[in-house]
Amino acid sequence: MKADVLIHSASQILTLTGDPQRGSDLGKLGLIEDGAVAIGDEKILAVGSSAELRSAYQAEMEIDATNRVVLPGLVDPHTHLIWAGDRAAEFEMRVAGATYTEIMDAGGGIISTVHQTRAASVDALITQVQPRLRRMLAHGTTTAEVKTGYGLDTQTELRMLETILHLDKQGPMELAPTFLGAHAIPIEYSDRPDEYTNLVCDEMLPAVKEWWQQNAAGCQLPFVDVFCEAGAFNLDQSRRILERARTTGFPLKIHADEFNSLGGTGLAVELGATSADHLVYTTAEDILALGASDTVAVSLPCTPFGLAEEAYTPAKDFLQAGGILALATDLNPGTAWCESMQFAIALACRYMHLTPAQAIVAATINAAAAIGRADRVGSIQPGKQADLIILEAPDYRHLGYRFGTNLVTRTIKKGKIVYTQEEEEVL
Amino acid sequence: MKADVLIHSASQILTLTGDPQRGSDLGKLGLIEDGAVAIGDEKILAVGSSAELRSAYQAEMEIDATNRVVLPGLVDPHTHLIWAGDRAAEFEMRVAGATYTEIMDAGGGIISTVHQTRAASVDALITQVQPRLRRMLAHGTTTAEVKTGYGLDTQTELRMLETILHLDKQGPMELAPTFLGAHAIPIEYSDRPDEYTNLVCDEMLPAVKEWWQQNAAGCQLPFVDVFCEAGAFNLDQSRRILERARTTGFPLKIHADEFNSLGGTGLAVELGATSADHLVYTTAEDILALGASDTVAVSLPCTPFGLAEEAYTPAKDFLQAGGILALATDLNPGTAWCESMQFAIALACRYMHLTPAQAIVAATINAAAAIGRADRVGSIQPGKQADLIILEAPDYRHLGYRFGTNLVTRTIKKGKIVYTQEEEEVL
Numbered sequence: 033m034k035a036d037v038l039i040h041s042a043s044q045i046l047t048l049t050g051d052p053q054r055g056s057d058l059g060k061l062g063l064i065e066d067g068a069v070a071i072g073d074e075k076i077l078a079v080g081s082s083a084e085l086r087s088a089y090q091a092e093m094e095i096d097a098t099n100r101v102v103l104p105g106l107v108d109p110h111t112h113l114i115w116a117g118d119r120a121a122e123f124e125m126r127v128a129g130a131t132y133t134e135i136m137d138a139g140g141g142i143i144s145t146v147h148q149t150r151a152a153s154v155d156a157l158i159t160q161v162q163p164r165l166r167r168m169l170a171h172g173t174t175t176a177e178v179k180t181g182y183g184l185d186t187q188t189e190l191r192m193l194e195t196i197l198h199l200d201k202q203g204p205m206e207l208a209p210t211f212l213g214a215h216a217i218p219i220e221y222s223d224r225p226d227e228y229t230n231l232v233c234d235e236m237l238p239a240v241k242e243w244w245q246q247n248a249a250g251c252q253l254p255f256v257d258v259f260c261e262a263g264a265f266n267l268d269q270s271r272r273i274l275e276r277a278r279t280t281g282f283p284l285k286i287h288a289d290e291f292n293s294l295g296g297t298g299l300a301v302e303l304g305a306t307s308a309d310h311l312v313y314t315t316a317e318d319i320l321a322l323g324a325s326d327t328v329a330v331s332l333p334c335t336p337f338g339l340a341e342e343a344y345t346p347a348k349d350f351l352q353a354g355g356i357l358a359l360a361t362d363l364n365p366g367t368a369w370c371e372s373m374q375f376a377i378a379l380a381c382r383y384m385h386l387t388p389a390q391a392i393v394a395a396t397i398n399a400a401a402a403i404g405r406a407d408r409v410g411s412i413q414p415g416k417q418a419d420l421i422i423l424e425a426p427d428y429r430h431l432g433y434r435f436g437t438n439l440v441t442r443t444i445k446k447g448k449i450v451y452t453q454e455e456e457e458v459l
Numbered sequence: 460m461k462a463d464v465l466i467h468s469a470s471q472i473l474t475l476t477g478d479p480q481r482g483s484d485l486g487k488l489g490l491i492e493d494g495a496v497a498i499g500d501e502k503i504l505a506v507g508s509s510a511e512l513r514s515a516y517q518a519e520m521e522i523d524a525t526n527r528v529v530l531p532g533l534v535d536p537h538t539h540l541i542w543a544g545d546r547a548a549e550f551e552m553r554v555a556g557a558t559y560t561e562i563m564d565a566g567g568g569i570i571s572t573v574h575q576t577r578a579a580s581v582d583a584l585i586t587q588v589q590p591r592l593r594r595m596l597a598h599g600t601t602t603a604e605v606k607t608g609y610g611l612d613t614q615t616e617l618r619m620l621e622t623i624l625h626l627d628k629q630g631p632m633e634l635a636p637t638f639l640g641a642h643a644i645p646i647e648y649s650d651r652p653d654e655y656t657n658l659v660c661d662e663m664l665p666a667v668k669e670w671w672q673q674n675a676a677g678c679q680l681p682f683v684d685v686f687c688e689a690g691a692f693n694l695d696q697s698r699r700i701l702e703r704a705r706t707t708g709f710p711l712k713i714h715a716d717e718f719n720s721l722g723g724t725g726l727a728v729e730l731g732a733t734s735a736d737h738l739v740y741t742t743a744e745d746i747l748a749l750g751a752s753d754t755v756a757v758s759l760p761c762t763p764f765g766l767a768e769e770a771y772t773p774a775k776d777f778l779q780a781g782g783i784l785a786l787a788t789d790l791n792p793g794t795a796w797c798e799s800m801q802f803a804i805a806l807a808c809r810y811m812h813l814t815p816a817q818a819i820v821a822a823t824i825n826a827a828a829a830i831g832r833a834d835r836v837g838s839i840q841p842g843k844q845a846d847l848i849i850l851e852a853p854d855y856r857h858l859g860y861r862f863g864t865n866l867v868t869r870t871i872k873k874g875k876i877v878y879t880q881e882e883e884e885v886l
Binding site for chain 2: 128163171386427
């Protein structure tokens with residue numbers, strides 16, 4: 033049989049075949065030693081032993097993966113990829129001991145990113161986002177969720193959505209869009225959060241739906257997300273937005289329990305949200321509710337790391353409750369400018385006590401479930417997209433064990449090599 | 460005037476000119492905006508404004524560093540670069556909750572690395588070390604200290620030294636060797652630590668000196684280092700080894716206060732060691748003594764991170780005492796497989812409360828002082844080696860602020876580009 037690409041002789045192939053993994057089942061890698069993958073027409077044709085596939089397929093390109101691990105492209109199900117400017121000065125103030133108020137007074141915080149993003153055209157946003165997209169691909173992410181939420185007015189929110197759609201069409205990174213008009217209370221509504229909530233419900237949600245139908249007809253509607261947190265949206269405001277979104281036909285997400293527990297996780301379960309994200313201070317009751325539901329628990333360990341906070345998602349509790357656990361970077365300019373899902377894995381092993389195998393499942397098939405795409409990406413399975421990565425390591429446990437660097441030597445998206453860092457290129 | 464290379468239009472050049480920086484002086488970057496560096500004959504010819512240098516020099520190669528930061532090549536003054544095998548299985552056991560004893564019983568721990576390193580030839584070691592060297596260069600390290608210490612017998616210790624010398628000669632990475640025969644008590648001496656101490660003093664130190672004189676005549680003797688820690692060498696044993704080493708003419712280093720304070724830091728000061736390293740549990744008295752001395756305090760934040768420990772070097776206390784603070788990775792297969800000094804900087808900002816400027820000084824000119832090479836490397840200063848790096852970032856504070864990825868786009872060693880990751884190469 034013919035194939036476009038045949039990757040062979042991999043010391044390990046992690047297939048991750050099957051459904052997203054719940055609770056104590058988390059960590060089934062579907063490992064094949066001396067494995068091979070055949071790719072054709074942008075899809076996985078077959079996966080199995082090198083001997084078997086090398087005799088069955090004639091490929092235009094062969095990749096020798098001796099001493100290397102092959103696994104599905106990583107899926108990053110929670111990013112704020114699109115922003116203008118940076119907040120390096122604010123970081124410097126923070127590590128020097130400045131308080132939240134001092135940073136705000138100096139013009140820092142999310143509002144400074146909103147200010148810069150409102151002033152940026154679609155082209156300016158694309159120019160600033162490109163290096164981050166390249167960096168994500170280089171670190172093995174082949175599909176990512178991306179949120180709006182640095183506009184906080186209808187016009188800029190739609191411009192962010194337009195930017196996401198443009199970048200997704202351009203490829204090779206596939207982007208799953210999320211409307212996060214309820215990311216923060218904008219400064220012009222600072223004493224009127226309920227009015228801003230009305231604006232999100234009555235103006236933004238209909239505008240997003242209309243814009244989407246005009247510009248992305250036939251594509252699934254974006255997710256609608258709310259930052260349910262002290263200082264952002266309270267439980268009542270979060271409920272109003274998510275209920276309206278659900279009625280309007282949007283799939284749902286929520287930022288819950290990052291610093292305080294306001295009940296957002298229970299709300300997500302009640303409304304059948306696709307995922308609930310952050311989950312650091314979730315109550316025992318909400319952990320049980322989430323564990324019994326199909327809402328994916330998305331943990332963002334780069335955020336406490338970025339802030340040097342001590343508390344991380346109590347992952348073991350979510351697993352004990354039977355939950356579907358996923359990992360994401362939370363890539364954003366304030367708390368976590370980190371494009372690397374490998375680093376999220378390294379943190380999850382150390383601070384959430386996941387084994388490398390559990391963390392890898394949480395970063396692939398379960399992460400795909402967190403954006404409703406587990407049918408297309410997240411595992412190496414015949415018929416699925418040929419999204420995969422090759423590691424400069426002989427054993428999958430090097431993910432987690434090693435940290436602060438990039439172990440990916442090739443990233444393959446829909447059968448095409450989109451990043452390569454071969455040993456020979458250095459020196 | 461002629462130059463081999465002219466780097467120009469850098470948004471910032473960090474020159475780091477001057478002496479290693481003590482105490483509250485830490486953080487002087489010598490920043491030049493819209494800066495340029497002229498390189499000739501492997502050395503820095505001049506550094507200044509782009510306008511000035513572009514009119515003064517005609518270069519064979521010009522590098523446009525618009526929107527980029529140029530700084531000295533990073534110096535990593537504490538690594539265990541040379542080892543055979545890996546300890547991924549041990550890492551997996553540890554995150555799954557295995558105790559130290561369970562790991563030892565399963566054949567893990569430093570002794571497993573000793574076992575594999577003893578079995579490896581010089582060629583086998585070189586093959587395994589090459590990818591780590593490339594990764595260090597890719598992440599901006601241009602000079603590194605490297606320890607023996609996975610032999611723990613005279614023959615293997617000398618073989619490790621031979622490997623270091625070979626790799627240093629081969630380049631482009633410059634390596635400063637350290638003899639660490641006193642890294643651990645080998646299993647065959649487990650109940651006779653004093654006898655092993657005798658072996659180090661009476662057999663190994665003379666053998667190292669003799670070997671060195673035969674194989675590296677004219678080069679400065681390697682450092683001699685001791686792991687002064689509960690379970691390794693006590694204060695008396697450490698003193699015996701370091702005093703003998705000093706008498707024999709070796710410059711000194713020490714591993715002190717990583718988990719317990721045994722008095723190793725005070726010993727280092729007393730004996731005029733070049734550096735004392737780890738320094739997590741150092742007593743107030745020893746902090747004052749070190750601060751008043753010329754012994755460099757080398758902090759290794761990747762190690763507590765790797766182990767998910769909460770305690771880091773109390774850097775502010777060392778600075779308040781007037782100490783010379785440096786950063787290193789501690790690259791090793793047990794606790795910190797991390798080749799990136801950028802990640803050590805990101806940790807130091809978050810967990811040791813250094814500003815990015817302070818951490819950068821600690822990773823360049825002060826790190827050079829920690830291996831006695833501040834006269835040759837660690838700053839961009841006419842007459843010094845042309846070791847420098849270019850960041851894909853417009854502001855030096857992106858080091859620290861961003862984490863888990865590599866911001867270096869080019870590494871230049873002695874005037875030659877030895878690593879490049881240009882934007883165009885991705886996608």
